[in-house]
Amino acid sequence: MKRTRLLFLAWAIVLGLSACGKAPAGTTAASEPASTEAPAPAAKHLRMPDGECQTFNPYLANTQDEMMNDFAQARLYRRFAKEDRKTLYMRPELAAEEPKQMDAEGKVWQIRIRPGLFFTDSQGNLTDKPINASVFEHSFKMALDPVLKQRAGDNMSIYITIVNAKEYFQQTPEAPVKWEDVGIRALDELTLELTLATPSTQMNVMQQFTGYGTVPTDPDLFTSLMANGATAYGTDHTKTLYCGAFYVTDWVKSSAITLKKNPNYVFADEIKITDATLYYVENYQTQLEMYLKGDLDSTALDAEIAPRYAEREDYLSYPARYLMQIEINRGNTKKPILDNMNFKNALWYAVDRIAMAKLEAATPANYIIPDTSLADSATGLLFRDTDIAKSYREDMTASYDPAKAKAYFDKAMEEEKISGKLTLELIISPATPEQSLCAQFLQQHLAEIFGEDRFELVIRENQDRANLMKTWRDDPNAYELCLSNWSRAVTDDSPFNVFDKYSEVYDLKVNAPYGNAFINETIFLQTTDPRVKTDQAYNAELAGRMEKEALENRLVIPMFERSFQYLVSPKLILPLEVPQPSMGFTLRPWLADLLP
Amino acid sequence: MIKRFRHNKASAAAFFLLLFLILMAVFAPSFTPYSYRGQVKNPDGEILSNMPPKIPALRFLGIAQGTAVLEDRQTAFLDDPARYPAGCILEIRDRRVTERGTEYCDVLVDYYRYMKAEEGTAFWFGTDQLGRDIWTRLWRGTRVSLVIALFAVAIDMLIGVSWGAVCGYYGGRTDLIGMRVCEIIHAIPNVILCTMFILLLGRGIGTMILALAVRNWVETARLARAQFLRYKEREFVVSARAMGVRDRRLIFRHILPNAMGPLVTSATLAVPGAIFMESFLSFIGLGIPAPEPSVGTMLSDAQSLLQTYPHQVMLPAAVIALLMIAFHLLSNGLRDAFDPREEKGEV
Incomplete structure (x- = not known):
């Protein structure tokens, strides 16, 4: 009796389940017409x-x-x-x-x-x-x-x-x-x-x-x-x-x-x-x-942990997107040494770009125009591979010379008659962890090269860093040094456009008193000289000349190009x-x- | 009193733990050749960042050996000396092939050889992102945190006790005005007050001390006032006053020594609070400026590396935890020791 009940129960369950599921092929339906629609594509x-x-x-x-x-x-x-x-x-x-x-x-x-x-x-x-x-x-x-x-x-x-x-x-x-x-x-x-x-x-x-x-x-x-x-x-x-x-x-x-x-x-x-x-x-x-x-189909990697995953086949490195550089407020009246060429040379040679780039999983940069900038979009020729770019580019290892940096620093201190300790303030953004790492590296590194009794870098975080930098026209002493990570996404096809920022033609973009007449005049050509926008070779030639000028005059101290x-x-x-x-x-x- | 304190075993242990931590904070940074701010490099000039802990003396225990597991490494590159310097590979684990046919494995390496550190280099607690020795920074940071907390509590006691003593002893309008001032200050949330203070004066050890003391003295003032209200009408005070003893002497020689028990206990309890607050402010970026470490700044710097290099978070977190526990247990013991009823079995 028990066995019969169990069999009946099992039969009832099977019947119930089959009623819930799809009808087997061929049994559908005499009453329903066969569907002619293609199956809906699977959701992605x-x-x-x-x-x-x-x-x-x-x-x-x-x-x-x-x-x-x-x-x-x-x-x-x-x-x-x-x-x-x-x-x-x-x-x-x-x-x-x-x-x-x-x-x-x-x-x-x-x-x-x-x-x-x-x-x-x-x-x-x-x-x-x-x-x-x-x-x-x-x-x-x-x-x-x-x-x-x-x-x-x-x-x-x-x-x-x-x-x-x-x-x-x-x-x-x-x-x-x-x-x-x-x-x-x-x-x-x-x-x-x-x-x-x-x-x-x-x-x-x-x-x-x-x-x-x-x-x-x-x-x-x-x-x-x-x-x-x-x-x-x-x-x-x-x-x-x-x-x-x-x-x-x-x-x-x-x-x-x-x-x-x-x-x-x-x-x-x-x-x-x-x-x-x-x-x-x-x-x-x-x-x-x-x-x-x-739970995600991709993830960005932090610079600190990216090298750990570099050998995975799902690892992808994106071309460099922005340049980390030191901006110098050369118009600061309280710290005239910031406009001293020897001091700027000292900074240039004191920055160990290779070590910093390794810290940030980046590419060392002693240049301003990005690695990805194209000189000829038709052939894919990169600006950095052009003759003009090669003509003035310094070897990366030569751009870091602590002895030279110290000599320039001493000379600058002598010229500015500073006998004690020079304290400079470096402004960074609190929202950018890599700036903090970079600043702390520089703080120790520069003090070691220039002498801890002669130089001190004070780091100050400022939420409104970008706007503070733009206030130099009203307040020349608004800042001394500043880290900036300048994005050049719009310059991929026009290396010339990199220098908008370093000119004083476009007021809204200027965030430091660069004061370079050559760049100001050359940038102005884009509104007067049609070849800038029609002739890519000419565009690259002018860009090269401006970069040479900017680097020789140490308008900024480029450090590395950050990639993703x-x-x-x-x-x-x-x-x-x-x-x-x-x-x-x-x-x-x-x-x-x-x-x- | 000392006898009563010694009977409380947890407090006595906490006292020795605290003594140990203080001694470490004072002397431990000088146990290694590294400075708290020095960025250590290998002979090729590369920064030895995020090195794992290595304590040669503990080698027999199999811990802190300076090794690390590098996951998801392609086996094809294992023989490349540019990637794996000679002798750095200790073990190859878990070889596997992906759908695309690439063979991967996990590699246990002697991380010091892998990073080409000089022979004999050993960072007991490892290094941080900038290649700074964590041992040196941790104990120096503990020292900084302790100094900040102790000075903040000292200022808090100085102001609080004086304020509370005057209010409690003189009473009347002085008390009324004094306590209203306390209430106004107390109404401002602690974090907001500290943040405003730091933003106004800039970051630094001095500012941090003042920021922590600026509000906390109110609690001490209230406690001191209560003690003075309790004692000022006692017979020994009344009789001293009748004998012509001046107010200052009455306050400092007669009442204050009797009121010290709860005040010392309260001060001991305030120290871990100040350490915690300092750590919290450092954690949210309002701490002392780089390169000076504090336990809070170390935690803040390492928070993003919790999953990758957990020891960089665990070590400062452990020090904070030990400090908090030690101070709390010590204050419990002190409270009991100062309370004579404990000995008589009174409740």
Whole structure:
């Protein structure tokens, strides 16, 4: 009896389970028609670590927000990977085609926008908000708005010089500039015309509109969220509209951004990832732990621990991105020794770049133009391999000479009549651990070379370091020495542009009184001499001359180029096998594929 | 009193532990040839950063041998002398082949040979990122932390006892005003007050001492006031006053010695609090400036390396823990020793 009950129970369970599962093939259904639809593609969920995203407003965004912008916003032009996964190429994205030159000189250009483009909202719905020429005109007007003073305004004239764009952005009540006088105009629904102050190449025009500061924003939403000289656009994922490969479905601030593939994106067919989550994980160690546990598809590595993983096959080293250098406030009236050439020579020869680079998993640098800067984008010739760059570059081992440094230091002290101890203050950013390490290295190293009884370096952390440095015009004694890690992402195709920072032409970028007449005059050529932007060889030649001048005069003391290291899951197929110049700060995971 | 203190075994042990830590803080930095700020390099000029602990005398125990396991190394490179100097590989473990066909292993190396350190080099507690000897820095840091804490508590006692004595002894309007001042200061959160102080005066040992003392004296003042209120109407004080003894003598010769027990106990308890606060402020970047170490700055510097080089965090953390335990147990013992009721079995 018991046995019968058990058998009955087992039969009932089997029956119940089979009813819950799929019907076996062939038994379906006489009553249901067979499905002809292809099976839905498997979900590919990408999980990436990211910096703390502060805003979705592209005009306020900085490099921390670049990955999110890469995922969710398209531009007029963008570099995509070729099929061989070896190089990038420039491709019209929201633009329908390459820009057209409308005059003989190359000062007037027309960009045709793709027809039928609309923004997508945070639900993935195609809105009735179009993306056309007048939207772009309005977007650039907002980016350059003199009241909003957004970050993008600074970057609107990097590769090309749009008539009155800088003047409009920097205008004062005493010297007002009307938007009508700026060289950006929507001619019709799909044609945007640019009038430039100097001739340009087609490549430079496209390059100008690859940055996330040039993505379109919906005029109605952007202006409706404006109040008191600021806009709330991009402060929430619902207060943003999307035109990129993904749209944001959720944003938990300081935690995670969740994205879904945008079916309305112009190249939606080419996007293989279906979902993505960008996690804000501040600590590299935590990132690494998450990656090793399989919770992330890639992780950035801290300089201190990167060498431990260098032999792994999932290890990836990114080309150098920024230069760590000592900025010298030569205009400091209380410490005139800072303008003493012998003192600057002493600093130059006292820095052990090789030891510092090893500490920071970086490349020693006794130069200013980055290793990745291209002198000829067509042939891939790097600036550092050109004849002019080789002609003045000092051997790295010769740039570190403690005896020479001490001799220069003694001479400088004698010239400045300093008989006691020289105490200088070095300002660093508390948010950058590598600056602290670097500063502590210098503190001991310089004292050992110059003599502990003769020299002392005091380290001071300052949250507002970058702005403090810019105050030298009002307060020449605002600082003495400062560490800066100057990013040169925008200079990959134009070594000339490196020297914007070291000139006094662009007020907004100057953060030290470099005071070099040659560089000031040469930089000015980009607004008067068209060859700077049309002739890459000439561009590199001038860049070389400026670098030679800057190095000979010790405008700054370069120390090392910091590169980035990652571990990337073998399942994640990045668009490029090896990262290339011009990629920006991220690995372009939005173009990646994810193996099951 | 000493007899009562000695009977409390935990407190007596804490006393000797504290004595040991203080002696180490004073003398241990001079046991090694390295300075607290010197960045040690190998003969090739490379900084010996993040070296593991090596204590030759403990070799027989199999600990602190200066070895490290290098994980995920390609076996193809093991014979490359540029990567692995001669004799540095001690053991090859866990050979494995990945899907792509690359063979990996973990390598146990003599890290001192691996980093080409000079023969005979031994860092007992290893080195930090900048190649500085952790032993020297840890004990010097302990000294700095102790000095800061002791001076802060001394200032706190000096101000607190004087303030509390005056308020308690004179009472009335003096007491009313004095205690209101205390309440106002006490209302400001400690961390905010310390942070403001440090931001105003800049970082340094002196500033840290003042920052720690600026608020803590209020507690001492309250305790001292209570003690003076308790004793000022006692017979021996009343009779001394009747004999014409002046206020100053009454305060310092008659009342204060009787009130010392709770005050000493309170001061002993305040020391670990000050050490902890100093460590906390250092940890959040408001500590004493580099290159001077303190236990808190060492913890702060090493926090990002917890998983990679845990000893760099464990060692200063252990010193803080020992200091805190020792001071707490000592203060417990002192409290009991100062309390005569303990001996009589009173509750």
